[in-house]
Structures are given as structure tokens and as C-alpha cells.
Amino acid sequence: MPRQLRSSLVFACLMALFAIAASGQAAPRRPGELAWAIHYDPKTFDPAKVDEQASELVRYLTGGVLLRINRQTQEPEPQLAESYQVTPQGTLIVFKLRSGLRFSDGTPLTSADVAWSLRRVLAPATQAVVAEEFLSPSEVVVETPDALTVRIRLAKPVTGVGKIFDEIAIEPADRPSEGRVTSGPFTVTDYKRGQYVRLSRNPNYWRRDSSGARLPYATGVRLDILNNREQEISLFLRGEYDLIDSLSPDYFAIVAQKAPQSVHDLGASLNTEQLWFNQFPAAPLPEFEKAWFQNRNFRTAVSMAIHRSDLARIAYNGHATPAFGFISPANKLWYNNDLKYPHESVADANRMLAASGFHRNGNQLYDATGHPVQFSILTNSGNAARQKMAAMIQQDLEAMGMQVTIVDLDFPALIERLLHKQDYEACLLGLSNVEPDPNEMMNLWLSSSPNHQWNPSEKTPATSWEAEIDKQMQLQASTASQQVRKLAVDRVQQIVADQQPFIYLVYPNALQAISPQLQGVKAAILSPGPVWNIDFISRKEGAR
Amino acid sequence: MKKRIAAAILLALILGATLVVWLSPYNYAFQDRDAIMAPSTPQHWTGTDELGRDRTVRVAAALLIGLTGATAAAVITITIAASFGLLAAYSPSPVAAILMFLSDVFLSLPWLFLLMMARSLLPLTASPLQTAVTTFLVLAAFGWPACARAIYRGAAEFRSAEWMIQGHACGLKTRQLVRLHIVPHLRPLLLPQFLICVPAFIVAEANLGALGLGVGEPMPSWGAMLLELENSALLARSQWVYLPIALLVVVLLILESFTTEIDY
């Protein structure tokens, strides 16, 4: 090689080496600090204004609450409140606070702070989402007969008292601090937008373990804002992150191969993936298409033609469970064990279609009026499992003679078509059920709701079965009797299985990766997943 | 590489791909659900993909679609860039200034939103081929501004070149000078841009899939296969994931051998 060429190439290589920046590294970790990634910036640190998941996590880790739901037993446990009572009518709740409570800045926590925090959440100006749980928040009266007692008088009884107060963080009266002064295990001490949120241990946290040692065990938490799965996994495998709370099924095998003790498949989560057809009467679709989608036989035939076990096995690499209803078997309190649903059967599907006048000519299915059955399925881009499911459903329906086009859209464009213009034919999406209580799904099932996705904002229920769903959901919302509620929700599940407004496909499994260096972790599916008992989680001494 | 050998290899690739698609017992859309990410077997020469589809057929079909679309789009974009740049270089200064200003405005705008509008205008049941053609046309329509200014500067330099002056003196019209002399002198700018556009358009087509454009399922997309390289989980499961990029490098080498001046 000529000398000038050699020297030029050496120089070029040196330049390349000079250009090599350090590979992506997480910020240095403080002793005793836990670290993991969240996928986007929290919108707010004000616990009363939380309206998305990242902010919810920060509120969970920092906000002191009166009651906390044990994510394994689903039962409320006292926190700042030592005890509580609810009258049989459900219109009076009395909390007794623990004595000696302090905020993280050392100031005492009394009933005045609790009352202020509750009133702030209930005030219309705050627009707190949890206020809606009180049904008529403006009629709620909060009284403080003494420094350790709080009385809450409700105009209407509410369901899930434990769950509601799990979401109300107690802040210093007249001094909202956006998470800087808290009564929970941690406080927000540093935030760099797009990079990380740092939480530090609350030195005045009320809780101690059984041996009297101070809690939380961890000195702090660092939440890195990172949206790249490859980087997250690489940093986890290097020990720079302690956990991945929603591991993608694609990556489960590779993490299992490199760190077999760290991966956990907890079985079906509460979430569902479903397909539905547009039944909105004024949708900009041809009338014959609307006739298909409003036809129960058509929807049921589509449901029967889909091979759900293949979806779970292939699209989720085995980390999903075939679904036939909106309540996951992981939700033991509410799952309908006696649900009767249309089973997978191509022969029965063909029979149902024939009964409604559909017929095949070669490879193409036609309706009774001679129109070929062709439609599109919308889904959102960026979800690999969902896109695989769409391609598989496309093949399953092609075997029935239906020609399906898959359209991936970005989320805003998808929402506009689905919720604002109803300009779509079918949609494949998932529903993230953070709460197990079906009352949280009222907005989905009430026919008058804008989120009643297959036919939103109905002035009156369009069908008798939708009217029945309305009735049963309102019944379960207005009674405190668990038995009555369960019967009502069972009935709704059966109606949905009979009518198939949503064709449920799978319950994705809850997949987590937890470093073996972590101690005290107790597996749970309910949000916030593996860190629900954050007070007791720590890293082993000397762990990197 | 001699140009004839290069042409023969390219022809063999295209013919081979066509034969594979035509004669294979497997359709590119057929999912063999009992053979997911299978290794190479006599039935599936290069194994199967994540949905059990024969990889050989899909890569062959993707090569034909991607090569046609990306090459055509690259030719269109180079033509637009060259026309724009030449027009600006040989127009009066105010016209040139306006044209270059328009080119800069084009570069500064977020055209992604226009692509979203384009998708919303297409019917939802538009076939994968229709969205593929639309995508490549759109890429061709928006890929030219970056190169136009370089061509404009290059062409403007030639105004005072000796051979230009001689050409004028010999009575050649501007049109003739452009065709016979300027365009050949611009080859060092045009040909590399063409080589850069082809792989860029192939990958861009896949990225536009996020907006509802691109080659729709079940039609295979070369760009989408290249994007599999970013998934470490897939890389660990099969070596055949590297096949599309290997083919793309071969195609680019062939195209490069057509576009270099020296006959090796």
C-alpha cells in the first residue's frame, strides 16, 4: 500500500476513534439508590393534577396517602390513617390519623393538612381526575373535629373507598410544593427534562419495619427518561438499571438468555387487545358496510374465524393468553368463570355468515346485495405485537373470503379518525386497565359516553343490549354490595360475549425484569408493578 | 468491476428474483404458523420470518418492488434537482435568487405533516401497491432541495469555464451547452446523489409506514427488512436477517460501477 495512502487511512481511523463518544451510560448512581427507566417526562409533579402514567408513578412514590391498596391482595391498608370507618349507608367516612406524623420538611401533619388536600382535589378549579370518583364532589363536606380526626360527608355513597384515597396525596396546607415537600417515602429533589427525575428518601417518613428500622430502605430513586428499548435492556443487563417494569415479549427471550434469574412472566395482565367495528350510524361509510358491522352474526363470525392461540403464541412469543371477555382472569374478584363465548370454529363462522346472506364466489366473500366484503383495520404504529396480530388476522379473514387492508397510523391521526370523525371501518387497539374495579370502565360501557368506542355519544341506546349494559353498569356503580355488583358485571360480560361489540383477542402477559440484586420485591400485576411495595425494596450491599 | 459483468449480475439478480416469486410454491403472504423463524430447510431455503412466511420469496419480492420504486424515485428526484439547479444557474440573478429561496423554504418546512395529509386523502382500503407508489412519488417530490443548491453552485461555476466560453464562441445555444457539456460535468454531483438516494428512499419508505404510507402488509418491504437490523432480539434468532442488507450492498456496488468514470 502506498505510504501516502497508509498515512491518510491511519489519520482517518484516528479521527474515527476521536469521534467515538462514550456509549450511552446512565448517570452515576448514588449509594443505595434504585434506578429504572420511564418512557416519557411526567407532565406534572402536582399530585392533584396527575392525569397520565409517568406522573402517577411519581405521585405513588412520593405522595403520602390515607390508605393504600395492597397490590397483591387488592385490600386497602392504613397508611397515614391508623384506622377508618365507613357508615353502612356509605355517606360518612371517618379517618383517624396516626400521631406524630411529619412532612419531609419536619412540619407536623394534622387533620388540617388532610382537609386542605381533600378540598383542593374536590375543587373544580383543580380539575383533579380523582374528584369524579366522588360522583358529586361539590357536595362533599370535610370536617376536622380535632387534629387527628377527619370526617368526610358524602351526598352519595361511593364505591372503592380504598382505591380513591390511594390516589389523594396529603400535602402541607396552603403550601403545595409539586412533590418537593411530601408525606410519602420519597421527595422530588431534581428534575432534568428529557433526562431524569431524582427522588430522595423522606427523612421524616412515618413508617418503620417490624424491627423498628426506618423506611424506605432505599436512599433514593432515579427515573431515567428513556424511550429506546435496546438501550434500556443493555443498561439493565449491565446492572445500571434495577428493573424493567413492562418488558416487551420480543425481548423476553434475549434477557432470559443473558440473565435467566431476572425475568418474570406473571401471567395474564389486566390489559386487553381487541378488534371492533365502527357501528356509528352517521359514519362516512357506505350503507352496506354499516349493515355488515351492525350485524351480530358478522361480528361473531369474525370472532370465530380468528385463531387466538396463534396470536398469543406468535405475536407475543407465547407471553399472552387468549381472551374472550373484557375482564382478565388475573382479576380474580371480577372474572366471570361461567362466561359463555363463541369458540374458535371456521365452520361455525361460515354458517353464521351464510345465515345472514353472505356467500362465497371463489376466494371472495360477498354480502346479500353482491358487494365484496373488503374493509380496513386501523391500528397504531410502533407496537410490534399489535402489527403482527393485524397481519395474522388479515390471513385468518382472507381464509373466510374477506379482503382486509391494514393501515398503521400515528396516534394523533388515529385518535382523530376514531373519536372525532368516526372515519374508520375496523380498529385494532389495546386497553390498558390500570384498575381492576370495573367501575373504572364506566366511560367505556355507558352508551352516552364519548369513549363508547364502537358507537360514541349515543343520545339513547341504539340497541336493547346496549340499554341493558347501561342499566347493569349503573347498578354496580350505585350499590355497595359486592355480590350485587359482581352479578351485574357478570351480566355485562355475558352480553358483550354474546354481541361482540369488541372482539377480544388476547390478554398480554405482565412481563418484568428484576435484577437479582434487588431485595424485598413482591411480584404484582397491578400498577405500579414490581415497585408497589417500594418502602421495602433495596439493593444488596456492594451491588454494582 | 467491469460494467458488463456488473450489468450481468444485476440482470441475474432481477431475473432470479422474478423466477423465485413466480415459481415458488409459497406466496409471499402465506404464514406457515408451525415454522416461525425457522432455519434454512429444503422447503424454506433461507428460513422463515416472524410470521412463518418464506424469507426467500419475500426478499425476492421486496427486491423487485424496492429496487423499482427507489431507483425510479431517485431518478425523478435527481432530474428535478438538476433541472431546478440548472434553471437557477442560467437564469437572471433575481430569478435565480427566487428559485434558491424557494429551495431553502422547501428544506425548512416539516413535510412530514404534508405526508400525513397525503395519507388521509388516500382511501383506507387503498391497496399496498397504491400506497407504495404514492410513497415513492412523494419521496421523489421532496428529496430534491438538498441537492439542488449544490447543482446550482456547481453549474454557476461553469459559466466562466473556458470550454463554456469556447462553446458560446462556436455558436452553441445554451440548451445545447447544457446537454452536451454541462450535464456531463455535473456527473460528479449527480451520480453520487443518485447512489445516496436509492438506499435512503428504501429506508424512508419503511419509516413512512408509521404514518400509514409505505408498502402495506402483506406485501414485503425491503426497508422494513433493513429495519429488522435494529432489533437485537431478531438478530439473535436468525442469521438470514442480514440477507436484505447484503443484497442491497451488492445492488449499490453494481450501480456504483455503472456510475464511476473509470472502467476497472
Add this chain to the structure above:
Amino acid sequence: MRPQMIILSRVGRTLLLMLFAAAGTILLVRFAPGYFTDYREMDTRYSQAAQSEIQAEAVQQQSAGVIAMRMVKSWLRGDLGISRQYGVPVAELIGARLRVSALLLVRGILCGWLLAICTALPISGMRKGGILWGLPFTLLLAIPTAAMATACILAEVGGPVLVLSLIVAAREFKFLRNLLESTWRSPHLLQGRAQGLSPRALVTMHILPNVAPQLRALATLSIVTALGALVPIEVIFTVPGVGQLAWSAVMNRDLPVLVTVSLLMASVVGFAGMLSTRAVTLEEA
């Protein structure tokens, strides 16, 4: 023309470019699908709150003209607006990120050019095997940015600067090699080589001066290439720069941020255009 007038006209051109870019961005973003939407609408717990916010915003922002007027008024007050997704001033968001992106761009472009020149010079002078020697750059053109980033992450080496340098180098190499090939074969170069001039003298006295005008034109192209590659690189490596912010703004239809990014883009493009203009224009004035 006097130098001061030339500079003034260039600055004026850039300002006009920024105005057009802002107007075009407002039109494109406002009328693109999904402007009046919020991802929280799909969450049954938060949908009602999200829908009320959107309805209130829709009342105020029906017309692109109204949006444009409000923006111009706030710019005159030195206010770049409030981000739709973060609810904080855009100036505060962008200010912190400008330095990060600028450093990444400068390092990436400089290293990319050095790599391209140092490899294109010797390879373009070779009689045989040039295409094969250029194979690494052909490979780099074929690999998507995301795949390069994954390779860096898996190998635990490299980062955003390396990936940007390689992208710029791959593209510039192709241009430079073609440019330099024809220069190596030009008569005066052949004469110089025949007369035994050293390679260094050939390069510094004959090659570089000859190709300097084309290099200036390529400089504009490489700035535009680097700007285009900045967004995927910052997103994939989670670099807190303007590119990452811009991508997030696109996904959330954050108009104030997008307009500001367009203004920045227009100013860089305008500056790059000034660079590619012959310096002699000033000397001639």
C-alpha cells in the same frame, strides 16, 4: 456591491426565509390530521379532562390566521410561546437543548468530513479496486441509522457522534471520490505526477484549490444531511437536544415548538446558503 449591503441582503434573506418557514409550518401542522387530539382521550380515566381541554383550545385556534397573528405578536414581545405538550415556555425548552445539538452537529460534521477526505483522497487516486476500497462506505449507506445505533449499543462502543460522523462521511465520500477521480485524471495533475511532484504538493497546490468551489457547495449539502440525521440519532440515543424535542413535538402536534424548530432550521439553512456563496463575491464588492 458594498460588503455591508451584501451582508445586509443575506441577513434580510434569512429573516424572510424564517418568516416563510414559520407560516408554512403553521399551515401544515394546523391542518394535518390529529391536531386537536390528546393521547389521554384513549385512557378512560383521563379522557373527559383531555376532551374539555381540547374543546377549549379548538375554540381559540380555529383559524391558522389567528394562530399566526398571535404568534407574531408574542414574538415581538420576545416570547416564543408555551409548549402544548409540556406547558412551559418554548424558549426555556429549546435554550437548554441548542447547545447539545449544536455540539453534536459540529463534531459530527467535522469528523465526518475528515474521515471522508482522508479516505477519498488516496482511494480516488487508485487505478484499481477503488469500488471495493469504498465498500465500507457503501455498507454505511445501506445500514439504517437505527441499526447503526443498535450496533453501537450492543457493542458498548460509540455513540451519537460516531453515528453522525459515519453518516456524513459515507455521503461525502461518494461525492468526494467522484470529484477527485476526475481531478486526478486532469492534464495538469498528470503533468505534475510525471514531473515527480510529491503527493502532498499535488494535493495542496493542485487538487484542493481546484475542487474548493465544489467543496463549498458540498458543505451546504452536508449540513442539510447532518440536520436530517440529527432527529433519529437524538431520538434513538435519547440525547436531550433539539432533534429529540422536534420529534416529540411532531408526535404531539406541539405547534409552538415546531414553529420555533422551523425558525431554527431556516436560519441554519440560510447560513449554509451563505457559506456556499463564493467568498470572492465579498472581495469583488
